Amino acid sequence: MEGHSPRVHVVTLADVAREAGVGDSTVSRVLRNHGSFSKKTRDRVSEAASRLGYVPNRLAGTLAGSPDSVGSRLVGIVIPSLTNVVFPDLLRGMSGVFDSAGFQSVIGVSDYDAVREEAVISALLSWRPAGLIITGLEHTAATRTRLKASGIRIVEMVDTDGPWIDIVVGFSSREAGSASARHLLSRGYRRIGYVGHDISRDVRAAKRLAGFVATLEETGHSVVDREIVSNASSVAAGRAGFDALMARSPKIDAVYFSNDDMAIGGYYHCLSRGWAVPRRVALFGFNGLDMAMSLPQPMSTIATPRLKMGQIAAEKLSAGGPSETIDVGFDLIEGATA
Amino acid sequence: MEGHSPRVHVVTLADVAREAGVGDSTVSRVLRNHGSFSKKTRDRVSEAASRLGYVPNRLAGTLAGSPDSVGSRLVGIVIPSLTNVVFPDLLRGMSGVFDSAGFQSVIGVSDYDAVREEAVISALLSWRPAGLIITGLEHTAATRTRLKASGIRIVEMVDTDGPWIDIVVGFSSREAGSASARHLLSRGYRRIGYVGHDISRDVRAAKRLAGFVATLEETGHSVVDREIVSNASSVAAGRAGFDALMARSPKIDAVYFSNDDMAIGGYYHCLSRGWAVPRRVALFGFNGLDMAMSLPQPMSTIATPRLKMGQIAAEKLSAGGPSETIDVGFDLIEGATA
DNA sequence: TTGAAAGCGCTAACAT
DNA sequence: ATGTTAGCGCTTTCAA
Numbered sequence: 001m002e003g004h005s006p007r008v009h010v011v012t013l014a015d016v017a018r019e020a021g022v023g024d025s026t027v028s029r030v031l032r033n034h035g036s037f038s039k040k041t042r043d044r045v046s047e048a049a050s051r052l053g054y055v056p057n058r059l060a061g062t063l064a065g066s067p068d069s070v071g072s073r074l075v076g077i078v079i080p081s082l083t084n085v086v087f088p089d090l091l092r093g094m095s096g097v098f099d100s101a102g103f104q105s106v107i108g109v110s111d112y113d114a115v116r117e118e119a120v121i122s123a124l125l126s127w128r129p130a131g132l133i134i135t136g137l138e139h140t141a142a143t144r145t146r147l148k149a150s151g152i153r154i155v156e157m158v159d160t161d162g163p164w165i166d167i168v169v170g171f172s173s174r175e176a177g178s179a180s181a182r183h184l185l186s187r188g189y190r191r192i193g194y195v196g197h198d199i200s201r202d203v204r205a206a207k208r209l210a211g212f213v214a215t216l217e218e219t220g221h222s223v224v225d226r227e228i229v230s231n232a233s234s235v236a237a238g239r240a241g242f243d244a245l246m247a248r249s250p251k252i253d254a255v256y257f258s259n260d261d262m263a264i265g266g267y268y269h270c271l272s273r274g275w276a277v278p279r280r281v282a283l284f285g286f287n288g289l290d291m292a293m294s295l296p297q298p299m300s301t302i303a304t305p306r307l308k309m310g311q312i313a314a315e316k317l318s319a320g321g322p323s324e325t326i327d328v329g330f331d332l333i334e335g336a337t338a
Numbered sequence: 339m340e341g342h343s344p345r346v347h348v349v350t351l352a353d354v355a356r357e358a359g360v361g362d363s364t365v366s367r368v369l370r371n372h373g374s375f376s377k378k379t380r381d382r383v384s385e386a387a388s389r390l391g392y393v394p395n396r397l398a399g400t401l402a403g404s405p406d407s408v409g410s411r412l413v414g415i416v417i418p419s420l421t422n423v424v425f426p427d428l429l430r431g432m433s434g435v436f437d438s439a440g441f442q443s444v445i446g447v448s449d450y451d452a453v454r455e456e457a458v459i460s461a462l463l464s465w466r467p468a469g470l471i472i473t474g475l476e477h478t479a480a481t482r483t484r485l486k487a488s489g490i491r492i493v494e495m496v497d498t499d500g501p502w503i504d505i506v507v508g509f510s511s512r513e514a515g516s517a518s519a520r521h522l523l524s525r526g527y528r529r530i531g532y533v534g535h536d537i538s539r540d541v542r543a544a545k546r547l548a549g550f551v552a553t554l555e556e557t558g559h560s561v562v563d564r565e566i567v568s569n570a571s572s573v574a575a576g577r578a579g580f581d582a583l584m585a586r587s588p589k590i591d592a593v594y595f596s597n598d599d600m601a602i603g604g605y606y607h608c609l610s611r612g613w614a615v616p617r618r619v620a621l622f623g624f625n626g627l628d629m630a631m632s633l634p635q636p637m638s639t640i641a642t643p644r645l646k647m648g649q650i651a652a653e654k655l656s657a658g659g660p661s662e663t664i665d666v667g668f669d670l671i672e673g674a675t676a
Numbered sequence: 677t678t679g680a681a682a683g684c685g686c687t688a689a690c691a692t
Numbered sequence: 693a694t695g696t697t698a699g700c701g702c703t704t705t706c707a708a
Contacts, residue, residue: 398701
């Protein structure tokens, strides 16, 4: 800290009060437009405040605030990753709602790791947020306990398959996998492969695969071969995985990908190889990304209501109703690739 | 709030002190591992703390903290949008640094609007952050004044073309545009078009275009036709804009896009039309996204060090050196599309 | 090594 | 309608 800051005196509420020639509490009332005061004092105060460039200290405000109003106008958000487009979309959904509600969000990234998540949640809790929005239902026992003990609103978003804490907003990952399997079967594909990214960390991708496999097996079918790349999902990873899979099992007639990024990689590979899609091989993704739906042949995939989930999660957090589970569902997109 | 919370008593430092049979300040010292205390008390205190499930209240801690330690372990981040992949990448870069430094980040979205930005920054400032990372150099006069008066570290990231406040981490958008123009000219393209998204809001896209046009004109050339779509940038928008442009000016031999998303749309259109790239028409993007580089023909584009910018921005914010401008540069990728 | 006491900047009774 | 007085939960002198 050298560039500026010769120990800047930050303007406080007391400074404003002195400047306006009124008491502290009057300033507080005027600035929060709460309680009663004459029109004249209102003007004097707001004028003094802006003349001094007063910025209220929310830390102090929240600390002093009534013990009823649990927490501040801060909300904590925990997402597994910023790499995956899905999460920025969720944030975007919340953003609108929180903006109009006057909430600020503190964001933590768990990196798909329940232990890191525990640490991140502790850190967020120490800011005494009004509530927490977290991703998925898989948490450590300690996290679950601490969350319940916190007494604040907890929203778990994205997935609905499992035990929850307070409010859940999402859809069934397992069911999404099943629906994908049913679609491929109904189209007549029988030699089905899978290309996925590191699934030990992405629990929901694992659940989709589980639902997918279960549905195939219920009808006497199976995944004939699978290729798991060790990295996070990406177009490049999908392309490499698909290449490896098809080289090993060329008779495969349809591939289920862990998500659209991966599936786009597969599609690019088909383009390069000159393979007709879906004649030579059908492709099925997950997410319903813009990039995937705008391909020369729109991807067959499952579109998830990410913005909507974010919005609902934010609304439920700020509203304060009973605990509940909201299933937002998903849409199977019958694209041109499967 | 009904699900749980029959007015939960949140454990305070005083509770821990009572439980451990010591004074408040002792607990404070032990928990922050600062000052001196016997090994015995250390154990008693930390045991009591974990038995009670104590979560320190950072609001109170920061408020009480020394007036020297400007601000908390909170940093404010302002980005224009969450839609554009670029910004999550920047956040990701910061995330790692802040995690290890024990900082929490509060994020605000300005929606490419200087007036909204002003409001967002005020809101962030009210949490008394240790510093602020904001995007770009274009701010309202009021924002600039308030930022300077705040006395905290301010990092402006992404762009270096213009007047700054404290620390700048980025590259020259104008120069990126120029480099793109030079590349297309050196490859022999002469009938050059432009397809862009709403540029009145995205200042940096406008600067790139300005640099691009200036360089063409310096060498006696010009942009023969341009198509601006009114929406935000997306693959679909790029495709539509490119279609319109080529329908109107079919003789165009190269197109400069406002970014990779848009350029991918153009590429998809060529695929659908069966146009050979770059023979029929060359394409040039901006950003260097995974999606663009993994195309059957890797996109010719400019890759920007987004993670690195985020990292450096975060480091500069936490480190506290003199004001400075750090130019991280960019890489022109000689792909297969131009 | 430890405790007591004085705030940090604000809000919320309670007076007036 | 407005001022006065306690705190909110913590950190930090300053004594002991």
